[in-house]
Amino acid sequence: MELNNILKTYLYSIITIEFKDRESSISGFLLDYSEEWILLQYNPQDYIIDGYILIRNSNIDDIFREEPEDFTEKVIRLKGFIPGKLEKLPLTDTVSLIEALNNRFGIFSLYKKSETSTYPGRLLSIDQETLTLEWLDTKARWTEERVFKLKKIRVIEFNTDYLISLKIASENLYN
Template sequence: MNTENLINKVVSITLKSKAYFQGIVIDISDDWCYLKYIPVDYMTDGYVIINKRYIAGIEITEEDQFKERILQLKGVISVKSPILALDDNEKLLADLQSKIGIIRVEIKDHHRAFIGKINSIRKHSFRVHLFSPGAVWLQLETFLYKEIRAIYFEEDYINSLKLILPPFLSDTE
């Protein structure tokens, strides 16, 4: 399947771990798949960028086509999404840092996720100043690009915590 034909289509993505994503394709590169995330039914909740090294398959099912028709009628598919540079890890993270701010990082183990503000970007890794589920700033954590399974942003959970998150004092803490 030509990846260009997937843009603005609802797709189902199966990961090698058997986890499953559904979303509207915004963009695809050699390394990343950028979706408007559909967690359930006909609702979108932010965006997810999935590392293609963890993807086992991408398909368009009959259910996806049905959802796509509904989401088109709701005007969801035509909504502008943030433009991100997917072709280069450092540029992608720089875009997330400058345009988005707070992200949720999911590593190889999908049961562990980290939420925070991107602190610094390197050739093979990046650092995030984490905060807790109680919206308290924590320590800095380093993540290797190759270990990132998915990066979420502009989702309800993050946006809700941002409402009560205390001001960020310094990136050197």
């Protein structure tokens, strides 16, 4: 079945996405999608929803919803959770997407191919090829500029508890 048909079927349900070149999978409530990006309300483990995650459609091996996803969704909904309607993000244009995330949330985190390296920060500049991020370290200090090729960005997290905590700490502990 074509990717768009699969995604249309699973809208506002918990799905799991597996990759061709990563060990771990990603799960969450499917909120929106385009030819390039998939937006999930992130389910990092068990019965927890924590922020949002954008996944680039390249290198996806499988998207599915089976008994574990169905059960997890039932438990989360029993807690009163309803998948959020996030204000529309421009999923068809990566530059506009990243600018919108930076403007709305002030911080986001990038992942490239490695699932162990994350790059939290705020946007300094962006063009059609690269973005420059002001990196936020684990002690909530804005430390350095890092440049990324847009096509290398695989996953973007935003509005997670971790990122909100870093942002609050950076605004209140060092100013």
